[in-house]
């Protein structure tokens with residue numbers, strides 16, 4: 224029976240029954256006790272600060288209030304980060320996630336893309352000129368690339384920047400309605416500058432797309448400057464806190480020095496100097512793609528915390544007539560929906576950790592002049608961005624459904640998480656498009672394999688013998704699971720390549736053959752990412768040093784991730800009889816065993832993520848499990864309940880009850 228104060232007794236029991244020390248697992252997730260301590264310190268600074276608690280809850284705010292309140296919060300975060308000397312991205316990330324959870328910042332693009340683009344693409348002189356202004360928010364900027372007509376195909380952007388050697392200026396224009404910038408975050412009302420991606424024309428030639436710094440608003444009055452039309456694009460699926468905007472440029476002149484010229488240049492006489500690699504200008508997108516992996520993992524982890532704690536507290540349906548109603552977490556169907564997602568949240572966290580490290584290492588090499596790893600960084604970041612945002616967005620929605628009716632209420636905190644994470648499937652490269660970029664890389668690797676050339680370590684699985692059968696036995700060993708994923712990916716890569724080859728042989732051009740094979744190419748890319756994430760998870764639990772009880776529990780979770788992925792995608796694993804029917808049965812049986820094995824640790828696994836209630840903002844996911852009192856308090860706090868009888872009753876219901884409908888004819 225649940226008590227109304229203290230910790231709900233079911234939840235308390237769950238915590239007593241777990242097989243490992245939660246603190247040990249938190250230490251492992253966040254890379255050591257010192258880092259856990261630091262994270263808690265940063266969370267506490269935010270959650271205990273009365274500033275963040277003075278606003279009404281997000282769900283009760285109008286769109287304009289969402290923007291204004293979130294703006295205040297983020298300007299305050301900016302000030303506090305300076306005061307507290309929080310310079311490390313990880314520190315800022317933890318402080319911010321607690322201060323304004325899942326509230327997309329009206330100065331976010333300034334921090335995440337505008338400043339990093341100046342840092343990475345600007346010359347020393349440009350950095351000296353702009354960075355102090357950007358740091359002090361005198362310049363507030365965004366990354367304005369997408370246009371109404373083109374987001375994916377950036378070579379097709381229509382905005383022009385034409386160099387005029389007489390005045391040593393670029394003239395920027397939006398020549399058509401489809402060329403107007405559309406979607407950039409913070410563009411509508413907040414920013415006074417933009418980094419505009421535009422087609423560069425000099426000496427009568429088009430030199431492709433480049434970045435230009437354009438001032439769009441007066442620095443004193445904030446009014447749009449001459450030649451600038453700018454505004455908010457209106458309400459969206461979510462992101463109400465963000466003024467995604469539109470921008471039209473008409474003969475806007477900027478000095479030559481406003482083209483970002485670290486790599487490409489236009490000399491005073493108009494001579495164009497090429498960059499060492501044309502795609503180096505895409506670096507800011509790679510940065511955000513890499514960050515999205517951790518962002519998506521965090522969203523799913525929080526959704527799992529909410530849904531699993533609630534499933535331990537919620538009781539529904541007597542199992543035998545007259546008996547006690549069961550905790551819904553004991554229903555196998557609930558476990559089957561939630562525990563693989565729990566495993567996925569861990570898999571994605573480890574993928575996010577890897578991605579962050581790999582990004583830092585590779586960009587350091589690029590900045591040192593070694594561009595060799597650029598294609599790998601592009602393929603891995605595009606693939607993990609797409610894979611993680613797909614899996615995590617779908618997972619958050621399943622977590623919401625697993626909470627029944629209460630999951631549909633904003634009181635659950637789940638809709639807010641969902642609308643914050645799901646645009647990650649679209650921005651920074653639509654996911655299908657990103658998977659096709661991965662496929663392009665895979666086809667190149669396949670070509671190398673055919674030519675007997677060396678492959679990067681993470682692609683060496685492609686040379687596996689596809690006639691080999693699975694080594695799977697009753698033990699369901701981790702190495703056999705990894706081998707299965709790699710086998711499936713290798714076969715799908717070969718099949719996609721064969722499809723293209725066949726089309727070429729039938730007389731199609733390479734482009735037509737590509738277009739005729741994109742579904743198979745996408746399957747191959749997804750299978751490759753799935754194999755990559757699974758292997759990373761397995762290596763993390765096998766090779767890392769950690770407490771033995773944690774390792775044992777985490778190994779079960781890792782196995783569940785791998786086995787569930789096979790059972791759910793069985794067709795791809797048995798198409799070439801890699802598994803026989805006996806092995807399929809072993810895997811299905813193992814899946815059920817793993818659900819039961821994980822059951823006593825489910826709450827401990829989510830507790831280990833260590834998200835305070837103030838971050839979750841959920842009546843259902845509270846640490847103390849007092850969900851019913853919280854739901855009641857939430858309902859009572861609704862502005863709809865401020866008056867016992869609403870004005871609308873007297874205006875509309877009462878007259879209708881008396882058969883009077885005149886008020887409608889006045890409209």
Ligand SMILES: CCCCCCCCCCCCCCCCCCCCC/C=C/C(=O)SCCNC(=O)CCNC(=O)[C@H](O)C(C)(C)COP(=O)(O)OP(=O)(O)OC[C@H]1O[C@@H](n2cnc3c(N)ncnc32)[C@H](O)[C@@H]1OP(=O)(O)O
Nearest residue numbers: 313316374375376377378502505514518597601650651652
């Ligand atoms: C444990 C916890 C720790 C936590 C710590 C973490 C701390 C980290 C901090 C986290 C911070 C918070 C995270 C928050 C995240 C959320 C932020 C939200 C903000 C999002 C705002 C959104 C912004 C945007 O959307 S900006 C616009 C983005 N637009 C796109 O992405 C467009 C997509 N299109 C493209 O990229 C291209 O057009 C493309 C790739 C589809 C085709 O390009 P192309 O030029 O037409 O290419 P093509 O000629 O066909 O040639 C392809 C050729 O080029 C190679 N290529 C392409 N891109 C790249 C690249 N980037 N790098 C290298 N190479 C590239 C490609 O491989 C081909 O090569 P070849 O095959 O050799 O020809």
Ligand SMILES: Cc1cc2nc3c(=O)[nH]c(=O)nc-3n(C[C@H](O)[C@H](O)[C@H](O)COP(=O)(O)OP(=O)(O)OC[C@H]3O[C@@H](n4cnc5c(N)ncnc54)[C@H](O)[C@@H]3O)c2cc1C
Nearest residue numbers: 366367368369373374375406407408646649650651652655
């Ligand atoms: C919340 C949000 C914030 C954003 N913030 C910014 C920002 O700050 N700055 C900025 O510049 N942009 C921003 N964007 C824009 C975003 O980057 C683009 O919307 C995104 O890159 C997708 O491009 P698109 O809208 O043109 O989609 P489209 O390319 O039109 O996609 C539509 C469909 O066509 C398919 N498709 C398109 N091309 C291909 C292809 N070659 N092969 C196969 N299928 C294809 C896609 O898979 C998709 O299903 C934001 C978008 C959102 C939703």
